[in-house]
Amino acid sequence: MTNDAAATSETTSKLPIKVAIVEDQRNIRECLSFLVSGTDGLTCTGSYRTMEEALEKIAHALPDVVLSDIGLPGMDGIKGVRILKERHPNLLILMITVYDDDERIFDAICAGASGYLLKKTPPAKLIESIKEAFDGGAPMTPQIARRVMEMFRHDLPTEREEYNLTPHERRLLKLFVQGHNYKTAAAELGVSINTINFHVRNIYNKLQVHSRSEAVALALKNRLV
Amino acid sequence: MTNDAAATSETTSKLPIKVAIVEDQRNIRECLSFLVSGTDGLTCTGSYRTMEEALEKIAHALPDVVLSDIGLPGMDGIKGVRILKERHPNLLILMITVYDDDERIFDAICAGASGYLLKKTPPAKLIESIKEAFDGGAPMTPQIARRVMEMFRHDLPTEREEYNLTPHERRLLKLFVQGHNYKTAAAELGVSINTINFHVRNIYNKLQVHSRSEAVALALKNRLV
DNA sequence: GAGCAGCCTACATAATTATGCTGTGTCAAA
DNA sequence: TTTGACACAGCATAATTATGTAGGCTGCTC
Structure with a gap:
């Protein structure tokens, strides 16, 4: 500082x-x-x-x-x-x-x-x-x-896993942590909601989750963003 | 310990x-x-x-x-x-x-x-x-x-707010943090999905959010569960 | 007995989400 | 030149979610 x-x-x-x-x-x-x-x-x-x-x-x-x-x-x-x-x-x-x-x-x-x-x-x-x-x-x-x-x-895993997220995936995940949904994230990134859908699929696959809130929880717990 | x-x-x-x-x-x-x-x-x-x-x-x-x-x-x-x-x-x-x-x-x-x-x-x-x-x-x-x-x-607020959640609301929020969705949370609590809907409405209102993932993020950041 | 808070249930509806599948373009590496 | 990764876009569909509205039961307090 x-x-x-x-x-x-x-x-x-x-x-x-x-x-x-x-x-x-x-x-x-x-x-x-x-x-x-x-x-x-x-x-x-x-x-x-x-x-x-x-x-x-x-x-x-x-x-x-x-x-x-x-x-x-x-x-x-x-x-x-x-x-x-x-x-x-x-x-x-x-x-x-x-x-x-x-x-x-x-x-x-x-x-x-x-x-x-x-x-x-x-x-x-x-x-x-x-x-x-x-x-x-x-x-x-x-x-x-x-x-x-x-x-x-207490709530942190003993090992931080990086999950091999691409920069765009990490950026989208961060937006979700900040409260964005599909529409607002698409607007923020200047892409279509179909692109969001595509990235979401990849993110969920890598994190082994099946919902945005699971992804958000894992991101916060593992300090991914 | x-x-x-x-x-x-x-x-x-x-x-x-x-x-x-x-x-x-x-x-x-x-x-x-x-x-x-x-x-x-x-x-x-x-x-x-x-x-x-x-x-x-x-x-x-x-x-x-x-x-x-x-x-x-x-x-x-x-x-x-x-x-x-x-x-x-x-x-x-x-x-x-x-x-x-x-x-x-x-x-x-x-x-x-x-x-x-x-x-x-x-x-x-x-x-x-x-x-x-x-x-x-x-x-x-x-x-x-x-x-x-x-x-x-670093990521924690300087003041923890309790949000006046009832025991049931806190319990449901915890299930969301753990990855549950409406259906699985209903099964876990032994109530109908309509009851989950009711509690979710109250939780979102108290936390001033509009989605489960926002509620999960706030819960983790404020150590509500 | 009345009123209130909390919990439970129900129905309706629009919007969103999750998933499957397909296609194109760019760039770097082999 | 080919291949692979990444980003972008599209369409379809079923399920889920979010929100509005309504009603009943229980226990506690006044």
Whole structure:
């Protein structure tokens, strides 16, 4: 990501790393603030109890990295991540939470979180993680990483088959994945529906399916398009 | 994974950790063997130049962890991972390679690799990674972790919408994803095709689509089933 | 008891899809 | 020159799909 590379290159020389905290429990919030402020190379730009408060004030002193809990009063951390990334695409957000269930890990990643740490993470490891995120990495414990990989490979076959599709067949298949039917695909490709019929026959034969929806499912599962 | 938990529980007390190496370059292979043999808590059970050789001999002294290169003469490491995991599901396999392109990372993960390290990894980090894998984690550098997360969220929406589908609607949608058509889904659910028609209408309305293949694509992309 | 949601069933109809078969043109390789 | 692959086009036909409309039953809530 060119933008990211430029940002990283830019911020590499821009120390200290600015960190903001979003945590509803006061003692934890204060501990994190203290930890960050007391570390060379880091500075704490903001400390918020709710995501609403963070969204309102964070732009006044935009940090490089945000440490956010998931379970917050009002808006939860994951929804907040989504909004923060929309407003500040280069912002790095680390989830700091007690939850380690697949659902939340998955949602946090999809929302755009750069890392996922559990609250029991030792302070030294936490500091290291902030720096890793700043350096373009995605800090997480090996256990979380394993869960991510397992979720990742959950619906995917162990071997990607190419099915020997021709460029036109692949292009038509992609149109089907995007929601096209025979008529609209013909219009899109500038060919007649008879040509579509011809290609469909070949595609179904190669994929060993008998309907467009089967072809679409296989294409998505095997990342053919 | 119950099987995995049992295995981990079983092997936790079973030290040293047995490690095998698959690496075509002799100097690297010997260095790795030496590193493993010279580390407390680890032992080297085998050292192979090719994946074919590993597949032939590895069962004679089955390791807990395999360190495997990807670029090997003959069968590549990724295909080897797939076969090794088929034969020995509890085997932990760490890829050790110079490649860090998305394609290979993706294929290695889908094949069943537990970790992904680059050849420039310092020895101490390598040893730590072996132990992390043995302890149920998925060792990888933060940079690789980030790539995995980016690939993961690539086609997924930032927010999962539930669409308020009823249990029957969700069940029918799942059958469509699995390749059923109206007739076969009706047979599977023990209802008439008119009932299928009725549910389909409601599903399409909620998902805002107009065909089964569109519904299937949305279901897969949003992990509705 | 009334109302509502969910599930089930039915019928009708137009459009679409899936499949079989045939033909032509272009281009690259043998 | 021949062959094979690919793309395009056509026609026919049966089956399927998508959509509109109508009705009944069950269980739950007010």
